[in-house]
Amino acid sequence: MTAPLLVPAAVRGSARPARRIVSWGFGPTALRLFALGLAMMIPAWIDRRAVLVMFVWDAVVLAACAIELARMPKAGDLTVQRSWQETLALGVPASVTIEVESGGSLPVTLWAADYVPAALSAELTELKIELAPGATALATYTLVPRQRGDAALDLVAVRYRGPWQLVERWAIASLPQTVRVYPDLREAQQHTLAVIRARQIAMEKRRAHAFGLGRDFESLREFEPGDELRDVCWTATARRGRLVTKIYQPERSQTVWILIDTARRTPRSRWRRWRRRRAIAWRSSRTGGAGSGTCRRREGPRTCGRCSNCSQRCSPKAPTPITPAPPPF
Template identity: 30%
Template sequence: MKKFFSKYYTDLFLGKRLFIALGVCVALFLFSFFIPVLGDLPYLFFGVLLLLVLLDLVLLYRTKKGVFLRREVPERLSNGDDNELKIYLENFYGFPVSLGIIDEIPFQFQKRDIWFKAHLASREQKIITYLLRPTKRGEYDFGLTRLYVQSPLALLSRRFNIGSPKTVPVYPSFLKLRQYELMAVSNRLTDIGIKKIRRLGHSMEFDQVKSYVAGDDYRTVNWKATARKGDLMVNSYTDEKAQHVYCVIDKSRAMRMPFEGLTLLDYAINASLILSSVALVKEDKAGLITIAEKTKNVVPADRRPVQLNKIMEVLYKEKTRYLETDMEALYSTVRATLKQRSLVVFFTNFESMSALERQLPFLKRIAKFHLLLIVFFENTSLKALSEEPAKDVQGIYIKTIAEKFAYEKKLMVKELARHGILSLLTPPQNLTVNVVNRYLAIKANQQI
């Protein structure tokens, strides 16, 4: 008996209608003491309620598996993006049912209100879709899916515990990666904000001889091909290929600053992955270096199909450190790893001129051998403060300090340019677009 009870009735819950009916029953019994006319009505009402409860119990438990449920979770989630999850439902009962669904999502989302309602007729199917946006990389543990079923009487609820715990890894933003890959293949990067760069010349890498069309540079006319075909022909050139593009990611405490749920490190990781993808599509070689108090990971530049997966596997595990960046170790790694002139995109952050000055000697050394692009971030909170009108003396002080820090960022750009180092000062939300823009501009201007 105990085994039977634990098997079937631990997942049985009382519904709201039952509590309302019991309340009415109690009220009838109470009023029957003062109103004799009610007679046996309270007993009759209670008896009917008891029969309905037994009927509801039979309806819910007469089949072992009344409702089918399957939760569809991707094999991996994309960090910082909306990931789609689905719950597939099918009703095997011979009557319509009302469903309540609790999905036990990972604790990292800090949500306790994942509750869905659905109504299914007999043999009806339905798919519930919802979105989750992770903001940290790592492993996320999904629990069970709790399904609560009610018959049309809705006096009782039967619970089904469906599925099993599942661990899903959260990788850097690969959903946007696919979008940028498709755009780069079709040369439609302008559709997502990538600017079209005007060429100041043309690459010396020959592509093909083609017929002249309006707008072609007359200096590229191929007179021999024109004489043979009897029509005006021009030489077509393409961007130089197999150039080395290295993303260097600073993992020190300067990159721990949060912005819209993600740290600056996460923004840098997402941008590095997309930049590497675009570089590979453009037939360049992509590589990666991560650095904190010492060099952490090095992925030598390559353009084989597996290169992007190698970079993603390294970036998946990266976390910010609490120490300063060892620029001497970075310089030694760059000199030992990069055997030819390369584009080095260094994702870091400077909050003061003194922080830049400490690293500047090593940056100048790297810039002697490679084309160095420093990518650092605007402090959007301070920028917003500097643009707000001051209402009192304290507000004037705050606004002045905010403007001072914002001005220092602009001074850093000028200081880097004075030493022949390229720089990109960008808000975190525009990082990816701005970095890919700059890469395309560098290739168009043949600076590598």
């Protein structure tokens, strides 16, 4: 099945260490074991050999941490993918899937956090994924777009632990992607039937309501009791020899739509022509008359001068040029 074109495409990338020098730390199990070894300092006040036991204990814990760290998959062994389930619409919850593929030989418990902008989600969601060695696992979270337009996403943070919970690694995956949030079209579809029904009711009311009898001729018919004499067509009555009544079309209301184009791409030349016509009309109204005129561009004076000349020529008080009479023979 082919995904709709408006659904963002899936983005896939490999993870890398989150830090350049140290990108791992001790897990909760290791911290508890170190705390237990530190508790061995209490009997050291009686027997100093307890200090030696503490150091041996800590060495064993460090060795276990080193073994688990060596067996855990490195950051480069993880592949992260972000995929979308539906089109992003304003105010409509959308599902996002984070899929992680492991190339290591040890099962890990992984937590993934997708850093999304505030326009898509206000809370940072951390997903828990149980990942087997050489397998792929996924988790889904939901976000609600708050603003229309384009939103940029990039990093997915990952932290994972081994089965002993001794060591934790940190990694990040760069998944740059720009998604677009569209208007909520589902809400408009839900109200489509209501809008159609409202239009039908309005049309029925307009058909049933007549403002007047009207005087537009429609047809002729035989005279019936109750018809007014002023509606009798006397010419047709004379031809047929019986009374004939005129039928007129009733007056009905009409819906008038006024559309105003406020786009930025409206040519400026139209605006300039409108300003010149408005200046001419204003000048004519000031002089007590009405007039119109046209001015060609790049001929004669500039815009203000052309408008002034046109208003003077169109003024009703402007002197009419006198054509000299031809010389007598």
